Amino acid sequence: MEEAQNKLVEEIVVKIYEKYPDLVEKFGEHGKRKTFEDNIHHFNSLNLAYEANHVEIFVNYTMWLNDVLTTRGVSTEIIIENYNIIVDVIEGKLTKERVAFYNKAIEQAVWSLL
Numbered sequence: 312m313e314e315a316q317n318k319l320v321e322e323i324v325v326k327i328y329e330k331y332p333d334l335v336e337k338f339g340e341h342g343k344r345k346t347f348e349d350n351i352h353h354f355n356s357l358n359l360a361y362e363a364n365h366v367e368i369f370v371n372y373t374m375w376l377n378d379v380l381t382t383r384g385v386s387t388e389i390i391i392e393n394y395n396i397i398v399d400v401i402e403g404k405l406t407k408e409r410v411a412f413y414n415k416a417i418e419q420a421v422w423s424l425l
Contacts, residue, residue, distance in 0.1 A: 315404075316351070316354050318351050318402060319350075319400055319401065320347055320350040320351055320354065321347070322396070322400050323345050323350050323393070323396050323397055323400050324343060324346050324350065326396045326400070327346060327393055327396060328343065328346075331389060331392075334346075334389075336423060337340050345422075346393075348381075349376075349393075350393070350397075352372075352376075353372075353376075353393070353394075353397065356368065356372040356415075357369055357412075357413050357416060359417050359418075360372075360412075361409060361412050361413070363409040364412075366412075366415055366416045367420050369419075369420055370416070370420045372420075373390070373394075373421075373423060373424065374423060374424075375418035377391065377410070377424055378392055383404070384416070385388075387424050389425065391421050391424060392394075393421070394415075394417045394420065394421055395421075397413070397417060398413070398414055398417055401413060402407050
């Protein structure tokens, strides 16, 4: 699962940097590595929430994440877009049950940020 997850994360990072090319100038290659690591954490939190069947785990993680990243110059808009990219990338690549749960968790997490 780890290798498959890493491939998904790589795809997500590419899409984020395609959408926000100024991030390279702002954060450099270090930023790309951090974006990869952050997305691993996103999936770990989504997996934990899925296993526990508690969307709130991911929502709480998202609130904490937003506090941390916005103090480091990453906007809430980028976090939301990152989540939207996750939704797009996982479609058809994970089980239908997992995709449905992740989508629900991400939707509720985004609402918590608005």
